[in-house]
Amino acid sequence: MADIVTSLKRPLRTPWNALRFDSKRLLAPAIGWIAPALLVLVWQSSASLGWLSDSLLPSPFAVLAAGWRLTLSGDLPRNVEVSFLRALAGLVVGGAIGFAFGLANGLSRASDHATDTTLQMARNIPHLALIPLVIVWFGIDEAAKLFLVALGVFFPIYANTLHGVRSVDPQLVEMARSYGMRRFELFRRVILPGALPSIFVGLRYALGIMWLTLIVAETIAAQSGVGYMAMQAREFLQLDVVVLAIVIYALLGKLADVVVRALERACLAWRPALHGD
Amino acid sequence: MSLAEAASLLRASADTPAASITLRGIIKSFGDKRVLRGLDLDVAAGQFIAVIGRSGCGKSTLLRLIAGLDAPDAGAIDFDAGADVAPRVMFQEPRLLPWANVIANVEVGLGARRREADARRRALDALAAVGLADRAADWPGNLSGGQKQRVALARALVSRPRVLALDEPLGALDALTRIEMQSLLEAAWRREGFTALLVTHDVAEAVALADRIVLLEDGAVALDLDVAPPRPRLRGSPEFGRLEETILDRLLGPRRRP
Incomplete structure (x- = not known):
């Protein structure tokens, strides 16, 4: 808005001004990366100057080198793929069940009475406390990771779907009914879109819990994956690989965030607050 | 036959016939409060009827019953054309x-x-x-x-639609927009020839738009006036003013004047 106002005040804008205006717009998204870049720079210089011992924290170059080495050997791509698929499978299974329960309990009083109390009680158990039990049940099998991640993402998706469905404007529902919308059409055109902003909030929480659960599960009970790779490296004091694993988790988390943002922009384009995003 | 009735008959012959509305002995309570107590009302097909009254007099409840949004505790609501009259509603809020x-x-x-x-x-x-x-x-x-x-x-x-129910749809608009909307509404009604039921607390709006004005008090009809002036009506004409006075007197009581 401010840019429009200034450009109106200066109808005879010089090419220099036009250039500056464009470069400002191009640089805006890059500003967020200044702080991480500075951090890496300080980290690298401390390591190069010998202030930072390799046995405490390897330099960024060492981490990069480890990444290159493991990429060539095929270990890194394989472990990242395993972790990514585990996270996705857990999210899909737990998210789908949470979404289904959230819808059912939001739409049907009977279903709500039957299951909500149980679910709310179960919610207060930290799901990571179940790890000993899960190892007894599933060993260190894929099922153990899937179970833990699914359980972790279930609750935020359930709670926010339920809240979203319940907070749909009853005036809109009455309007839609008066125009003859029933059941599925009412759900698809009024209730689901009305609940969607809240469901996205749940999805963001769920993604955070998804990575957290996976890291813990892979560190304690796994034979593959990024977490396992880090634990193996610790055994052999390969700190560069340990740090690499942490960086990979950060990048995967950022990737998930980018995907959700894109989804939100596509699905919630009608929200005025998102227009400037 | 009044002029308004003649006009209604003319419009009723349009390709979507307007429906008449008949209410008999309508009773509706919310908890202990009886909002409508045995209301009878006949609305001719194609008529523009305004229902006015103080807040809480039951005018919005009446509209919701006619629109089928709520069911009466007792009494019958009939439309002349029978089954497939789906009354349309314009709410106070746009509800888009x-x-x-x-x-x-x-x-x-x-x-x-x-x-x-x-x-x-x-x-x-x-x-x-x-x-x-x-x-x-x-x-x-x-x-x-x-x-x-x-x-x-x-x-x-x-x-x-054959029946359009309007629940103070212009109440939240500024004065100029409201006048624009009133003409738009009147033009639509003259073009389409539906039966219009307007609930409002704005007496001037009722006088500007309606063929007939019904005043509700304590859940029953207290005043039932035919409005004769030809359309489009000129605000500020003496006839317009006299009608508004009559209704306001009834609403507020004669004591409001010194």
Whole structure:
């Protein structure tokens, strides 16, 4: 808005001004990366100057080198793929069940009475406390990771779907009914879109819990994956690989965030607050 | 036969016939409070009737019963044309779906026929009739309050209803927009010939628009006036003013004057 106002005040804008205006717009998204870049720079210089011992924290170059080495050997791509698929499978299974329960309990009083109390009680158990039990049940099998991640993402998706469905404007529902919308059409055109902003909030929480659960599960009970790779490296004091694993988790988390943002922009384009995003 | 009745008869012969409304012994209570106590009312097909009264007199409840949004505790509501009169409602709020663009919101008004092939064209026609054809692709969030109510009017009219119930739809608009909306509403009614039931607390609005004004008090009809002045009515004419005075006297009591 401010840019429009200034450009109106200066109808005879010089090419220099036009250039500056464009470069400002191009640089805006890059500003967020200044702080991480500075951090890496300080980290690298401390390591190069010998202030930072390799046995405490390897330099960024060492981490990069480890990444290159493991990429060539095929270990890194394989472990990242395993972790990514585990996270996705857990999210899909737990998210789908949470979404289904959230819808059912939001739409049907009977279903709500039957299951909500149980679910709310179960919610207060930290799901990571179940790890000993899960190892007894599933060993260190894929099922153990899937179970833990699914359980972790279930609750935020359930709670926010339920809240979203319940907070749909009853005036809109009455309007839609008066125009003859029933059941599925009412759900698809009024209730689901009305609940969607809240469901996205749940999805963001769920993604955070998804990575957290996976890291813990892979560190304690796994034979593959990024977490396992880090634990193996610790055994052999390969700190560069340990740090690499942490960086990979950060990048995967950022990737998930980018995907959700894109989804939100596509699905919630009608929200005025998102227009400037 | 009054002039208004003659006009109603003429309009009733349009291609979508308006429906008459008959209410007998309507009773409706909310908890201990009896809002409507045995109300009888006959509305001729094509008539523009305004229902006025103080807040809490039961006028909105009456509208919700006629529109089928609530069911009466006792009594009968009949439309002359029988089964398929689907009264359309314009609410106090526009109640547009914020996640559907303007044209899709108008299509909602087609009811079961919104999946037919010409739904889009009909919705565009209705939108053009309220002067918003160029905003078809916009989100409701980008419209002004008056524009939103115009979209709501297009949505209510797109199915060519035989009865249109209006629940103070102009109450939240500024004075100028309200006058514009009144003319738009009157033009639509003259063109389409539906039976219109307007609930309002604005006496001037009732006098400007209605063939007949019914005053509700304590859940029963306290005053039933035919409004004769020819249309379009001129605000500030002596006849207009006298009518407004009569109704205000009845509403507020003669003591309001020194």
